Amino acid sequence: MSTAGHHNRLDRRALLQAAVTIPAAGAVATVLEATAAHADTAALSGGRSHFDTESPRFALAVLPDTQYLFDADSSDPAPLHATFRYLAAEREEANIAFMTHLGDVTEHGTEQEIALAADTFRTIHGKVPYSVLAGNHDIRSSTDDQRGDSAYLAEFGPQRYASMPTFRGASPDGYNSYHVLRAAGREWLVLALDWRVSDSGLRWAQGVLDAHPTLPAVLTTHDLAWSDDDGAAQLSDHGRRLWDGLIRGNDQIFLALGGHYWPPGRTVLTNDADNDVHVHITNYQDRYYGGAGMIRLYGFDLVRKVIDVETFSPWFLARDPHKRSPLEAETIELTGPTDRFSLSVDFDERFKGFAPAASPKPRPASAVMPRGTVAYWRFDASGTAAAGSPGATVADGAVVRDLTGNGNHLTVSRLHSSGPDALTWSADHHPGQPAHASLRFDGGKSPDRGAVLTTAAGAALNSEKFAGGYTIETYLMLPEPFEGDHSWMGILSWEGRNGDAGKTTGWSPLEPTCSLNLSPERFLQFVVYPYKQDADPTSWSHAVPVGRWMHIALVNDGRRTVMYVDGSKIARNPSQPSTGITTLGKPFVIGATQFDERFGQGFYGWIGDTRVVNRALATRDFLTPFE
Known part of the structure; x- marks a missing residue:
């Protein structure tokens, strides 16, 4: 996180749906439709949840800085437990493919804080695949991914993800990892990069992209961009290094997500292939109750050619509306222009440079003249x-x-x-x-x-x-x-x-x-x-x-x-x-x-x-x- 200089908090009250009584925010409906029979099954308490790998609609859940929920003796994992229960329970209905954490899991990176966070993540483990990356509060912030052992690595290193079907590997140091998930009938790559990626880390990430040249990629890291109160994001110094050293030259990367700074913001940059790259800051630790385990759902809709984005707190949504405190009611759902929006993405057009859509071949007349033609x-x-x-x-x-x-x-x-x-x-x-x-x-x-x-x-x-x-x-x-x-x-x-x-x-x-x-x-x-x-x-x-x-x-x-x-x-x-x-x-x-x-x-x-x-x-x- 950062509060210095131009990284001041956004002093804007969130609009809300105060009467919400179901555990979902308004725009979640955009990703509820599932259409095909192929499914990835995961065990849930009270039943089984099916993720539809072939539906043209799916969701990517993004969880930013949770550090104030794991802060020494003031820790309270309850909001994150609620978020994870929500994602597990709603995986089938919202067709949630994956969850990615953007770093700063904890405030001080102590063994005690890391252990409590690791235990909390067991709420979702085996139910929704996920990635986690180190933020500057999880490790010694003066180091890069060559720092060696740490309490964070012991709990959130490659061994944590080994049983996930999406996990494909990690850098030799263990601080960078990648997942390949199937959604909307195709494979997608998620890169989870350290707070400070070394030159060797960048070479590793490039190797991952080179090994998967046809997969659209979402890059996640902790420090990527910052924004003033107007929500217009700009690359940070480290974000510029990632842009110049990895993102701009790899057309596969169409979405890059970071936390660390607030207020949230977004921008669109043009890569070397003259294509759009959407760059977003997601961080709500400055909000009431340290953000209360607030998540973003990125609802991909390949039919409508949009990504619908919404931000809400499952912990507050699950509460009786009549018993919510004023601040809880205010923070249920954020609807400002950097919190709830839609991105127009013609996926076939955007991805055609590295993964051109296969065009069906013409069919002979004899194949399309059924009885009675x-x-x-x-x-x-x-x-x-x-x-x-x-x-x-x-x-x-x-x-x-x-x-x-x-x-x-x-x-x-x-x-x-x-x-x-x-x-x-x-x-x-x-x-x-x-x-x-x-x-x-x-x-x-x-x-x-x-x-x-x-x-x-x-x-x-x-x-x-x-x-x-x-x-x-x-x-x-x-x-x-x-x-x-x-x-x-x-x-x-x-x-x-x-x-x-x-x-x-x-x-x-x-x-x-x-x-x-x-x-x-x-x-x-x-x-x-x-x-x-x-x-x-x-x-x-x-x-x-x-x-x-x-x-x-x-x-x-x-x-x-x-x-x-x-x-x-x-x-x-x-x-x-x-x-x-x-x-x-x-x-x-x-x-x-x-x-x-x-x-x-x-x-x-x-x-x-x-x-x-x-x-x-x-x-x-x-x-x-x-x-």
Whole structure:
């Protein structure tokens, strides 16, 4: 710890959730979802806790300076016991992968203090893997990691971690260690470095990184950066040595965490690969009750591409709200900008320099045509001999073959007086799409323009009724920025007026019998006039994103229709009966929707593989399987 000069305490009251009655802070919910079946099991009192190694969401717990809880005859390990019980009990729900301590376990580093701390750590030992590193109060502060034996080393040396499945080794002196943990379907490296790393310690750390060149790394140490009350962190002298000697030249290190100083702070530095490195100070020993065993949870969410950070005291959270003292109530949870925040991290992009994400290979059409496939189109060479290079014009008259052999081929034509740019070939595609190609549509209003792909007169799909159900799938991406007025643009449809089929319930008898469209709010709208009912049940999605591929599925089991976006069932699906689709023997269309049998604007964005099956498919059987 340090209190000198510009390292003054942050004199800011923490906002709190005074009514919290469950042992979790508000933002813990961001890491509660677990999705896969693979798990790492650890014994807990009263049961067993399962850590899901494959879920895209997991948490890293960070525990800063606990020295005032282990201070000679004023020691009180109760807060830390509560923290460890919380982490063990919540490991499964919060999917806690690991806990790392940032040094200054004790105040004086005496055998008595170290022994009490070591005994306290047995609360978590064998339940959540962890690392501990020496701070300046745990050893002789004038020494580096070549100091030799110490009370700290005897209790917190490599032998303590030997039984942990994450522990992979320590430096010869025993003061530096590293762990490899599996989370979010990949391995991550945690480096725990001494208060003062020697040149040999830096060489050892570099050797660890060299031996694990594809693993994203979190570096933890005691003295890294300091901050004024504004929370803007700056590297300390030792932090600068670590930056120059290790961090900046190793792109793997994307997050560096230190304690020692207060107030907490954070900054973002740029490494030699021109990538961000997040540098954070975490230390609450200046707070009431020496920080009361306060922890930070770093909630990694690889789906949302964020790390959600929150800071709270499990010891105070576990208490009856009506019996908390004013200072306990004030210190339950810290919500200032350096205590509770989110980091935007595109993990694949950030890690691609040392661990590029493996791109799935294209899948042949034969692998994605299950029983009942009526039509399947893709926009690569397997789907059309006319497929051109990315950006090249798709000519009018080009044919995209129906790969099922059912003859539902599509022919390209432009709307109105649209030019060549209205439809072009593209290599863009959804990561899980079977074909690695798509079409780029440049439709719009004022004047109406666009391009469409339509089946020929007499194609079987034109008259298919789907009385037993159906699954219609396609891939979409909307441009970013999403410029211009594209409200109610069509994505796919069948031509023909529903009034000509005797339907009376819809918005207008002039709209087609089935169409997928986009509202002004970017809600997907699927409106269908069923074959058997005089009705127009309509599904509405949420506002869909721009600049990101989506998989859309419309599934009907012969009774009702459900829309899925990226394998997730939307909320606004109609409950009214819906059997089949009223078709009038007129073409199926990709790229627009008619009104009164006339096209207006065309689609604006990308469309990928599109498939129609004459039965309801489970999400696991979609073109991109969703388990």
